[in-house]
Amino acid sequence: MAVKSRFVFLLPLAVVLILIAVxxxxxxxxxxxxxxxxxxxxxxxxxxxxxxxxxLPGRFKTMPDDGLATADLKGQVSLVNVWGSWCVAxxxxxxxxxxxxxxxxxxxxxxxWRDTPEAANAWLARHGDPYARIGLDPRSHTAIxxxxxxxxxxxxxxxNGVIRYKYIGPITPEVWSSTLQPMIAQLEQEAAKP
Amino acid sequence: xxxVALAFVALFAVNAMAVEPNERLADPALEARARDVSQALRxxxxxxxxxxxxxxxLAKDMRMLVRERIAAGDSNQEVLDYxxxxxxxxxxxxxxxxxxxxxxxxxxxxxxxxxxxxxxxRVRKASDHAPTVAPLSDAEQKELxxxxxxAPPERPS
Numbered sequence: 001m002a003v004k005s006r007f008v009f010l011l012p013l014a015v016v017l018i019l020i021a022v023x024x025x026x027x028x029x030x031x032x033x034x035x036x037x038x039x040x041x042x043x044x045x046x047x048x049x050x051x052x053x054x055x056l057p058g059r060f061k062t063m064p065d066d067g068l069a070t071a072d073l074k075g076q077v078s079l080v081n082v083w084g085s086w087c088v089a090x091x092x093x094x095x096x097x098x099x100x101x102x103x104x105x106x107x108x109x110x111x112x113w114r115d116t117p118e119a120a121n122a123w124l125a126r127h128g129d130p131y132a133r134i135g136l137d138p139r140s141h142t143a144i145x146x147x148x149x150x151x152x153x154x155x156x157x158x159x160n161g162v163i164r165y166k167y168i169g170p171i172t173p174e175v176w177s178s179t180l181q182p183m184i185a186q187l188e189q190e191a192a193k194p
Numbered sequence: 195x196x197x198v199a200l201a202f203v204a205l206f207a208v209n210a211m212a213v214e215p216n217e218r219l220a221d222p223a224l225e226a227r228a229r230d231v232s233q234a235l236r237x238x239x240x241x242x243x244x245x246x247x248x249x250x251x252l253a254k255d256m257r258m259l260v261r262e263r264i265a266a267g268d269s270n271q272e273v274l275d276y277x278x279x280x281x282x283x284x285x286x287x288x289x290x291x292x293x294x295x296x297x298x299x300x301x302x303x304x305x306x307x308x309x310x311x312x313x314x315x316r317v318r319k320a321s322d323h324a325p326t327v328a329p330l331s332d333a334e335q336k337e338l339x340x341x342x343x344x345a346p347p348e349r350p351s
Contacts, residue, residue, distance in 0.1 A: 042282040049280075114251060140255030147280040149238040149252070 041147055041166040048073055048080070048161050049145035053135025057117050061129040068109055068135025073161045077187045079108045079180070080155040081131070082143060084115045085123035087151040093170030094127050100176065101130035106184050110134040113143050113151055156183055159191035212249045219261050228261045231273050235260070236287050244287060 048070050055066030073080070081097065083090040097108055110131035112120050115138070124131075137143055146155065149168070156165035165183055167175060213232070219225040232246035237253040245253040245260075256277075263273045277285045289295045330338065 042278075043280065114255075139258065140252060141259065143252070144256060144259055144277075145280060147282070149281075 041163075043147050043163050044166065046163055048155070048157055048163055049142065051135065051142045051145065053111065053137055053142060056112060056120055056134045056136055058121055059129075059134065060121055060125045061131075063133065066133055068111065068133045070161060072109070072133055073157050075159055077106055077159055077184055077191060078132075078157050079106050079184075080111060080157055081108055082111045082113050082137075082146065082148050082151050082153045082155075084113045084151050085119040086115065087113075089150075089170050090152045091127065093152050093172075094130075096171050096173060096176060097130040098128045100171075105181065107132040111137050111142055111146075113137050113148070114140060154180075156180065156187070158187045212247050212253070213257060214254075217254070217257055217261065219265060224261075224264050227270055228257070228264050231260050231264070231270050232257050234274060234287055235277055236285050238281055238285060 050070050052069040053067055055063070059066060068080075079100075083093075100106065101108055108130055110133070112134055115136070117136070120134075120136075135142070140148075146153070152170055154167045154171055155163050156167075158164050164187060165180075167180065171180065213229070219228060229246060233244045235245045235256065237243045237245045237248035237250055237256075239250040239252050240248050243253075245256045248254075260273055263276065264270075268276070274286065278290075283290055283292075283294070289298060291299055
């Protein structure tokens with residue numbers, strides 16, 4: 001007892017050291033490039049939410065049947081990109097999407113979020129249209145159903161229509177080659193298995 | 195001075211309510227519930243405001259969605275669950291009581307309990323060690339009596 005009480009005065013110091021360790025780890029994580037605003041999606045490994053989005057009227061690139069519904073995402077691995085013509089980061093990301101589309105690696109579907117058809121069409125005509133299908137989400141119903149907090153956000157959807165990965169922010173060449181591309185290859189292998 | 199006061203009133207009027215008149219539900223009871231739910235939900239764009247206070251466009255759309263679901267007959271809890279299923283517990287301003295938040299909820303109570311126990315033990319120990327006072331001896335009694343001029347108390351011998 002006497003020995004114990006002699007060291008009781010060290011207890012507050014121990015508590016402070018533990019707190020420093022906890023907060024310090026978080027600070028180092030953030031300093032190491034982890035974005036503190038990133039929210040882990042609770043939707044990983046859940047099916048894409050029910051949606052049946054209207055097509056972009058007067059679209060620059062004409063499609064036989066456009067719009068984006070949940071059923072359209074079955075049968076093939078795809079990348080669903082939430083964007084808007086008002087979104088500056090989407091513009092930064094756009095050349096990468098155009099390149100991905102050219103490479104034929106994966107079909108990219110667009111959810112045009114809180115946008116007007118006029119602005120969206122003008123934007124696509126100017127910067128290129130890498131999207132297979134485009135669905136309009138003017139009142140954020142699908143964006144909220146997807147837990148979207150800002151644009152751009154991209155969802156990697158497997159052949160069964162299940163969300164397998166969510167990337168927040170512009171897809172950069174590094175993100176594409178180090179994360180998305182290998183994941184797509186893996187998901188395609190999965191889909192090829194009977 | 196009046197102008198300043200008015201400016202203040204206008205400022206706080208705007209801050210107090212981001213809900214725009216055209217968003218409100220016609221039924222005051224449903225609207226009150228929508229306000230309650232909105233005040234429990236975090237604006238995921240600004241992160242430290244409720245969607246009820248926020249002027250962000252996504253917060254506005256979330257408010258509209260809350261109202262649509264309430265008007266469609268969802269309970270407050272169902273609306274909150276819908277949001278949590280999509281944005282996680284983070285979307286709630288008041289954390290839920292579960293495995294991840296148990297330290298948050300019970301930590302202060304535990305610390306208080308530990309502190310109270312420590313104080314109690316110390317107080318008890320102190321009273322155990324209080325010096326016991328021996329009764330005065332006969333000689334002391336006599337001396338005391340001589341000093342105070344009173345007769346020493348009778349004692350059975």
